[in-house]
Each structure stands twice: as C-alpha cells, then as structure tokens.
Amino acid sequence: MKPRFQFDVHATDGAARTGVIKMQRGEIRTPAFMPVGTAGTVKAMMPENVRSTGADILLGNTYHLMLRPTAERVAKMGGLHKFMNWDRPILTDSGGFQVMSLTDLRKMTEEGVTFQSHIDGKRLLLTPERSMEIQRLLDSDIVMAFDECTPFPATEEVARLSMERSMRWAKRSREGFNSGEEHASRTALFGIVQGSIYEDLRYRSIEALAEIGFDGYAVGGLAVGEGQDMMFKVLDFTMPRMLSDTPRYLMGVGKPDDIVGAVERGIDMFDCVMPTRSGRTGQGFTRRGPINMKNARHKEDGRPIDSGCSCPACRDYSRAYIHHLIRAGEILGAMLLTWHNLQFYQDLMQGLRTAIAAGSLTKHANDFRAEYQSGDIDALAE
Amino acid sequence: MKPRFQFDVHATDGAARTGVIKMQRGEIRTPAFMPVGTAGTVKAMMPENVRSTGADILLGNTYHLMLRPTAERVAKMGGLHKFMNWDRPILTDSGGFQVMSLTDLRKMTEEGVTFQSHIDGKRLLLTPERSMEIQRLLDSDIVMAFDECTPFPATEEVARLSMERSMRWAKRSREGFNSGEEHASRTALFGIVQGSIYEDLRYRSIEALAEIGFDGYAVGGLAVGEGQDMMFKVLDFTMPRMLSDTPRYLMGVGKPDDIVGAVERGIDMFDCVMPTRSGRTGQGFTRRGPINMKNARHKEDGRPIDSGCSCPACRDYSRAYIHHLIRAGEILGAMLLTWHNLQFYQDLMQGLRTAIAAGSLTKHANDFRAEYQSGDIDALAE
Numbered sequence: 060m061k062p063r064f065q066f067d068v069h070a071t072d073g074a075a076r077t078g079v080i081k082m083q084r085g086e087i088r089t090p091a092f093m094p095v096g097t098a099g100t101v102k103a104m105m106p107e108n109v110r111s112t113g114a115d116i117l118l119g120n121t122y123h124l125m126l127r128p129t130a131e132r133v134a135k136m137g138g139l140h141k142f143m144n145w146d147r148p149i150l151t152d153s154g155g156f157q158v159m160s161l162t163d164l165r166k167m168t169e170e171g172v173t174f175q176s177h178i179d180g181k182r183l184l185l186t187p188e189r190s191m192e193i194q195r196l197l198d199s200d201i202v203m204a205f206d207e208c209t210p211f212p213a214t215e216e217v218a219r220l221s222m223e224r225s226m227r228w229a230k231r232s233r234e235g236f237n238s239g240e241e242h243a244s245r246t247a248l249f250g251i252v253q254g255s256i257y258e259d260l261r262y263r264s265i266e267a268l269a270e271i272g273f274d275g276y277a278v279g280g281l282a283v284g285e286g287q288d289m290m291f292k293v294l295d296f297t298m299p300r301m302l303s304d305t306p307r308y309l310m311g312v313g314k315p316d317d318i319v320g321a322v323e324r325g326i327d328m329f330d331c332v333m334p335t336r337s338g339r340t341g342q343g344f345t346r347r348g349p350i351n352m353k354n355a356r357h358k359e360d361g362r363p364i365d366s367g368c369s370c371p372a373c374r375d376y377s378r379a380y381i382h383h384l385i386r387a388g389e390i391l392g393a394m395l396l397t398w399h400n401l402q403f404y405q406d407l408m409q410g411l412r413t414a415i416a417a418g419s420l421t422k423h424a425n426d427f428r429a430e431y432q433s434g435d436i437d438a439l440a441e
Numbered sequence: 442m443k444p445r446f447q448f449d450v451h452a453t454d455g456a457a458r459t460g461v462i463k464m465q466r467g468e469i470r471t472p473a474f475m476p477v478g479t480a481g482t483v484k485a486m487m488p489e490n491v492r493s494t495g496a497d498i499l500l501g502n503t504y505h506l507m508l509r510p511t512a513e514r515v516a517k518m519g520g521l522h523k524f525m526n527w528d529r530p531i532l533t534d535s536g537g538f539q540v541m542s543l544t545d546l547r548k549m550t551e552e553g554v555t556f557q558s559h560i561d562g563k564r565l566l567l568t569p570e571r572s573m574e575i576q577r578l579l580d581s582d583i584v585m586a587f588d589e590c591t592p593f594p595a596t597e598e599v600a601r602l603s604m605e606r607s608m609r610w611a612k613r614s615r616e617g618f619n620s621g622e623e624h625a626s627r628t629a630l631f632g633i634v635q636g637s638i639y640e641d642l643r644y645r646s647i648e649a650l651a652e653i654g655f656d657g658y659a660v661g662g663l664a665v666g667e668g669q670d671m672m673f674k675v676l677d678f679t680m681p682r683m684l685s686d687t688p689r690y691l692m693g694v695g696k697p698d699d700i701v702g703a704v705e706r707g708i709d710m711f712d713c714v715m716p717t718r719s720g721r722t723g724q725g726f727t728r729r730g731p732i733n734m735k736n737a738r739h740k741e742d743g744r745p746i747d748s749g750c751s752c753p754a755c756r757d758y759s760r761a762y763i764h765h766l767i768r769a770g771e772i773l774g775a776m777l778l779t780w781h782n783l784q785f786y787q788d789l790m791q792g793l794r795t796a797i798a799a800g801s802l803t804k805h806a807n808d809f810r811a812e813y814q815s816g817d818i819d820a821l822a823e
Contacts, residue, residue, distance in 0.1 A: 098765075098771060099762070099765060099769075100766060100771050100773040103772040103776070105773070105776070127768065127769060128740065128761070132761070136741065136743055136759060137743070142761070142765075144757045144758060144762075339772075358510065358514065359514060359517055359518065361518055371487065375526045376526060377518060377524070379514070379518050379524070380481070380524050383481060383510045384481075384482060386510075387509055389480060389482050390485040390721075390772055390775060390776070391482040391484070391485065391486070393772060394485070394487070394776070
C-alpha cells in the first residue's frame, strides 16, 4: 500500500540531503523543483512533456483557480488532476500570497482577507478555513497552510505581529485540513515559517509550527526583494533549527544559483515561475548563465542553445530559428524555450541529487557557480 | 530513384480523383490539405505533431519569410526545411497575395510590385524573377508563379487586364524558375489560373498557362469574398477545362464544406489558415459544425469535444477544461484547439480520399453536409 506521506532521506552531504517523498499519487525525488501551473496549466506546455523533463510534482495556484474556473467547478469536473491531465502529485499554495500581491482594496483582519477579484471585481473573503476547503476541492496532494507572506522590508514589530497571526492561522489551517477527513487521510499539510529576517522570530515560528505538527515545513517570506545574500543569511540561521525528518520547502525560489545555494543549506523543495515565465519572454537558462534569445547575435547562429541538452529546442532547432520565433512573437518560440528551461531546471536538480548521493556537493556547487557565472554561452554549443 | 514530380491518379469518382504526388522529399496523398506555416512555423504546433495529424506537405508564406528572417538568412541556415524542422515537401506561395493584402503604399507596374514592409517600413520590390529567387533560397518544393490575385469584385475589363498581366508574369516566373537549374531539377513549379468570375477569361488563362507548361495548376482569385455559391459556379465551368494529368490546387480554401464541394469538382490540393487561426481564437471544427469553446455552455461539460477524434485535445481533456484555457487566454488552449482542428482537417481529407477510392463520394459528401449543417455538437460526445 502506498503511504499517505513518507519522507526517506537516502544520503546527506553537509546540510544537504537527497531522498524521496512517497505519496499516494507518486514519488517525489528531492531536492525537487516544482514547475508552476498557475491556472491549471504549466503555460505553453503539454503536461506529458512537463513530466518528460523529469518533474515529479507541479504547483497549482489556489488564488487563480478559486477565481477561474472556481474550486467548486474543478471539483465538479473530478478534481484538478483530471481537469488538467496530470496524475502525479500537485502542491497547492494557500492563495494568501497572490491575494496580497495581485488584488486591490484588500483588507486583512484576524478572520482572514477580503479582496476584490482581479478578474471580475467580485468581493471575496479568504480565510484559513476557506483556503483549506478550496485546496480540498482542488484535491491537492500537498496543502499549504494559509499565512501572510510578511512584506519586505518590515520592522521587527511588524514582522512579529504578522508572524504571530500566521501561526494562529496555521493552527486554524491544521483544524480546517483535518476536518476534511477523507482528503486528509491521503494527502499532506505543510506549515510555513515566517519571521522575515529576524532570527528570533524565525525560531519562534518554527517552534509554533512544530507544536501544531505538519508533514513538511516551508520557509516563507523570502525571495521578496531581500536579495540572495540576505536570503542565504536567513537560511543560514533558520535551517539548523528546522526539523530534519520532514521536507523543507523554500517557496518561490528561484534563480539556478539561488537553488544551488539553498540546497547546500538543506532545502528539499522549490517552486518558481522563472523557467516558464522567462521562456515566454525570450530568456533561456543554461549551464553558462542566461541566454537572451532576442539578441541579434543569434540571428545567424546555426548551433543549438546547448548541445548537451536533451530537450527538443536543443535537439531539433538552431539559435537562429528560436531567435526568429521570439522576434516574430510566435507561440512556438514560447513553447520551445519553456520546454528548454524546464529541462534545464530538472537537469539542475538531478545534478544536485547525484552530487549529494556521491558526497561531492561542494565541488559540484562550486563548479556549477563558476560555469554559470562565466556567461560563456558560446561554449555551450561546442 | 525518387521522381522530381509525378502525379498518379489511383481512382476517380465523377470529377473527383484520389492519388499521390511523388516528390524528392516525400509523397503527398491527394486530395491534400496543406496546413499554413506562415512565418516558418505552423502556429502553436510542433512540426512532428503537424505530421502526426496526417499532413504530407506544408505551405510557407514567401512574403512573411522574405521580410523576416529574410530568404537569404533562411538559405544561410540551410533552407526552410532544416530551419523549421520539417523534412517533407513545402509549397511556397509567390508573395503576391500578401503584398497586395498586407502592405500600404504599394504600386504595381509591369515590372512588379513596390511596397513597404509591414514590419520595418522598408521599401521593397517584388517581381516574378525575385519571387522565384526567394522561393529558391527557401528551397521550396512546390514553387508558385508570381501573379496578381485579382480583387473581387472586378469588372470584366479589370479582370482581363489583371489576368493578362498575370499570364505575362507566369512566363517570367517559368523563366526565372528554370534559371535556377539545380533547384529546378528537383522541385516543381505551379501556374495560377486567374480571370475572376468570367468564364472566357478563365479559359484563356488556362490556355496561356498550358502553353508555358507547369507541373500543376492552381485556381486563384477565389475565396476572396465571392461566397461559396459563386466559388462553386466558377469551379463548375473552370474545372472541366483544366488539364487532368496534373494536380489542381484551390488556393486559400477553405471551410470544411468548401473543401468537400471543391473535391467533388476535381480539386486535388488546398491550403487555409482557418484551422490554425480558429484554434487560437477558440473555434473548433467538428463533424457537426463549428464549436465555439468560449461559449459558457461548455463550462461544466466533462465530455471531450469529439469522442471520435484521436487528437490529444479530445483524448485527454474535457470541453470544460478547454473552455477554461481559452477564457483564461492560456497558450495551451491555442495549442490543443489548433491540434484538434488540424486533425479534423486531415481526417476530412482522409475521408474524402477513401470515399473516392470506394466510388461513394456523392453519398459521403451528402452525409457530411447533412451532419455538418446539423450543428448538433452534443451528439459528438456520445
């Protein structure tokens, strides 16, 4: 019988670890990168092709789905997996982050957040209980607690009040999640550590969440403008205090070198729109740094983006062709570059997993950084 | 050894026929529908998936490609086939139609057409000789003669002058094509019959072209606003006079019932942006007429667009999901609906080929029309 949620660490290397999360709908190799399927689709990708890049799990956005097509409608259509043709695990966020970043006229109280839909202007209320209900209706595999992503920068006082409210909401999230017994019996709930850049607040948040008890713990409130140095600094003091027998998820991160540094510090899971969003605006990710496919330097370059990459963009097409597609605004340009970027991110994760298992993460990470920072995209095609 | 160009008719049924065109880069089953790859891509489709729908040949637009990335650049990159990853035959139009429909400040003389690029405003001259050169640089398999698509409506006098100029240009096209000896030795050139709705002009055009000699003959100047009745009327008097041992191509057509009626009248080849363009705006084609996926009636419909269709949109997704994607402006909506529409068009052609071979085209066509005009899209999902 498949476990509801089981995290097995197979190897550690410094603070980093590699392993597997076993769930009803499939296994998730860690460290894992979750492509973002905002509105029930990983933009410009067929789900079978997302899978072919090596993705074990997707992220779905509660906020977008609750507005359109609505969680009730997704439930009526048999849940998000059937709706979007993805039968493996899906993690859903709580909706809180997008409510704060995408809506106008929002008002936060102890009860929750009232806001106006950015689609039809309708007035709505999102609470921990409603967030749990929505994620249950979507039939999420990993449900995220409803919290406030503390804005950055925040004074210690503001960060404290925000974190404390998030911890009260975490408790209500746990109760709301548990109340959906059938769903709770086969899925998992993650808590989210807040506390901004303040060591003491982060510790108190970790303790508050541990007391409630979750299947995994996310680090929230980062990748919100604090910069990589500060993000790593927060991870440096936060990670050693987090439980080691549960997965640790860094939300909304990030650039390839962010991910490498966070894995070195013990993070197991990531999500980010960067590979998909960049793919639609002409930016490719490579071992040797970003490549801007709009740039005229590519216009007669018959070489692939990366001769070592197995994606169709690199296998079947030249830089010149992809440059042409992006310049002409062709959908196929977004399709190919998104595919490449997702392949790059999954290859990055596979490289990290292999290095951790081999006990060579430090060398691997240093080599990666040196190559990535070189920016020598010509060498890719050799 | 593969022939340069060989048309074998395997069966006829009334005026209709089915057969195969054999060329260096592959065989084209007729009647054939050519998906349009305007700017070096069939929009929103991977070429291997276009092939998987049953397409034997694509159409490329000389006008778009000459402006971006330019024919010289495509040639430098190894030709259009390599550039866009399609190794089967490609037919290119002459550029004349788009120059007249997409540009401002154009001026036609006996020499050719001067016009301003809609992309960068550059002043350019397109002549029969230059059109042949561009199509050679693209390495087109079936080159179209450079002509004027006579606007509709046109007086007989205007239509005559236009047609006579097109015939002079057809001769210059033949000479220009022949001058590229290596390319001409392995590809084909088609002439285009003009003459608007005037019987006598069409006959004179057919005779003028036959005298020059082409590998195939297109019927031009239709599908320009004259309506299906008038189009069929023109085909009724034009087709019996056209050579029967060469392929007959109806340019820019059309809706599914246009194609069925034209096949009954002896047309062998078609191209149209309709399946791809409609796929990007939410319209699907089905055996039971068009289906508007934006319509709210689909929002909770768990059934596929057409349970009898083998495309991924119908195999893996509900109408509700595709409705959601289209409403949300998601690229995957365009991808899935384009794929479905291309599959529908190729299935339509396969049905016609089978019916002609079986000698049952009249019944097949009548049944098709009755079902198509029913508009009963509910019955599709049964």
